Amino acid sequence: MKSKRVPRAVREQQMLDAAVLTFARRGYRAASMDEIAEVAGVSKPLVYLYLNSKEELFSAVIRRERAALVAAVTAAVQPGEAADRQLWSGLRGFFAHTAEHPAGWAVLHQQARTHGEPFAVEVADMRAEIVAFVTELIGMAAKEAGCVGELAEREVAGLAHALVGAAESLAEWANTRTDEGPSGDQEHPTAKDAAATMMNFAWTGLGHLMGGERWTPGGAGGEGGRG
Amino acid sequence: MKSKRVPRAVREQQMLDAAVLTFARRGYRAASMDEIAEVAGVSKPLVYLYLNSKEELFSAVIRRERAALVAAVTAAVQPGEAADRQLWSGLRGFFAHTAEHPAGWAVLHQQARTHGEPFAVEVADMRAEIVAFVTELIGMAAKEAGCVGELAEREVAGLAHALVGAAESLAEWANTRTDEGPSGDQEHPTAKDAAATMMNFAWTGLGHLMGGERWTPGGAGGEGGRG
Amino acid sequence: MKSKRVPRAVREQQMLDAAVLTFARRGYRAASMDEIAEVAGVSKPLVYLYLNSKEELFSAVIRRERAALVAAVTAAVQPGEAADRQLWSGLRGFFAHTAEHPAGWAVLHQQARTHGEPFAVEVADMRAEIVAFVTELIGMAAKEAGCVGELAEREVAGLAHALVGAAESLAEWANTRTDEGPSGDQEHPTAKDAAATMMNFAWTGLGHLMGGERWTPGGAGGEGGRG
């Protein structure tokens, strides 16, 4: 005896919840509208009445999850702070959100990118947003460090992409480990640990990069890199 | 004008070529055996005769592309060299191969991971292989730098994952640009550029990390990071 | 002019009807779900929605036809009567039912037995049921005739099998003639005629068998048989 007469807005969220889970579990193509309706606890025609089609449903899911992730990161950051503090906060927000919403993250990071333009574009936009934010932070840091023009624009873009990719990889690693580890949070990289790893890995290097330090293939191994 | 009466080994490779392209373009589920057969220039039954099923075909594709990628990286590295030189060479091999085989890379990096255990495991294994290689290099570098026990094992694993993720992200970025950019190679990050970015981004930071430098949230931004 | 919006229970029977006809006409393998759906006047997906698979459909058909045949025979028999009366009534019920449902009989007698364990077992069970009933009747008759232990158990089982086989053969013969004969019922063995033939053929011999009469190869032909 399912609860009847639920307001539309609520029903829609239930459907989106069911869809996120199902798309994450099965993938876009393998997820059937039948299963989604069943998981949502409603009849299939109702799903169509509210969400129109599988494609629109997937789209709605992606938009909602994107918004939620961006909101989580944005909420974590204090706009006025120093660049490294902002990155630190943003990363913690990112890792915390993806850890709490693994299905949502899976849909964004894995499913949406592998099933055609309409969806991939949405995620690409989100990623561009984040990359732009990181790029800005790097710029801020450069200004803070008093080094102007030292880093070419393209170089900065590359660094930002690398940084974002590193964070994504860590997020997946952390989430995957979570599923298997029998022990508590102390055992695996929590959001805080992951963020710390990122800061040590990326920011320290960036600082020296801004100081003009470069690794060059010509040098004798690590020696050349630090010279 | 399809060449007829081709020996089996050759036909199989043609089929795998067609499958890589099609799986990369459409995704595993959306790719139809009909389309793959057509792209391969053979009839569908022949595909089944040689590769048995869609699942086995996908599996064969993944195995082939995995082997090719690992071979490319391995061939690029000179085992005896210093850690940073090995990483540098390996990264160049990696970026060069993924740039030359974008479809193969897409299948490994995007499709295989999103379509169920049997396939994801294969890629996870490959990734673990690479992460292990990177982990070893970091260990070597630590020894070269005379810092022993400075980095916890878990920390190294995190760094390796971050590094690999950064490289993957850069590879995708580079390849995506390639598709759209009308101009030549000079315009976008080539394998060499990408590898340089990675070395500057990751290795420089690692070097200082081994020197005991850490970023801490308590400190005043970048200043605290370097102290 | 297909009647639309029919309740599920009704549609299922229509499908089973169509399936019986089609399986009888073509055989299990040669019957296509397409044809069955067409004969049933519905689309193929509906058949799958209700009956799940060709195998389950065939199974459902067999179970329904088995139940109908057993019910027909059971209904014809008066439990309290003498053994020969019960056999006589049961045979008439059997011949009447198989004559009225030739397709159902064909599916049970020919198709189900030739297409793998799951189906053959169902029919074997039914046959065992009937053989057991006949065996019981023979036992009853022996008791009525005052001959106890005269017939070995294995001998009775053999006789029961022979009797059932004879009835099946006659049923097929009668039905086959029906299809071709242009004239009315009087011309070919109706249920009553067939049952009479069976009683004369089988029961008369059984009676004398119980009286100790045996045919032996040693004797001089028919003479020896009656001695």
Added chain:
Amino acid sequence: MKSKRVPRAVREQQMLDAAVLTFARRGYRAASMDEIAEVAGVSKPLVYLYLNSKEELFSAVIRRERAALVAAVTAAVQPGEAADRQLWSGLRGFFAHTAEHPAGWAVLHQQARTHGEPFAVEVADMRAEIVAFVTELIGMAAKEAGCVGELAEREVAGLAHALVGAAESLAEWANTRTDEGPSGDQEHPTAKDAAATMMNFAWTGLGHLMGGERWTPGGAGGEGGRG
């Protein structure tokens, strides 16, 4: 290393042997030419070269098995003997042959009858042959017993069909038991036992039938039957 250069006639028999086994095991439709060729130890095109098509192959199998069965029965019978001796011998030949060639019997009795006219006709013809032989024997017996015109032609036909059906049923029963019984021949009806059962069951009754004895529904059970 298959033996090469085998004369055509031999190869054909090997193929027919393989076909009998495979058709018996799988059924006509489910048996694939691939499997038959493999069982026969030859390549598929050779099967087509010799037997032309699956249909013709099946036909050839049926014809060969029919001929073998008829030959076995014929060989067992001594034309000049008394009717009951001839039937006794024929039945022993029949049961012996079907027990020794279960696959052939399965193809004739089960497969051929369930897969369309062209094949069913062949078996129907064979059955008619046998029924005619039995009919003749019954006629002979009637003459031997001095009763002429006592049995209507249609009645005799029915009796013959019943008798043949009983024998077929016993044959199947005996063969099926053979597969399961772990003990020796003594345990289950051998050809001889089956034939004895048949003679007792059928011939004894027939003898009295010729003597004018009839079972009638009106009478009080077995008593009325014999009166």
Added chain:
DNA sequence: GATGAATGAGGATTCATTCAT
């Protein structure tokens, strides 16, 4: 004579989607 290479045709099954009630 014998076979590896190849395919046209067809069959089971699933799914997104829509009405009529």
Added chain:
DNA sequence: CATGAATGAATCCTCATTCAT
């Protein structure tokens, strides 16, 4: 609002059959 009933359009897979060598 809400749903049981129904389907068009693919998709995976198999098989009998034929060449070219």
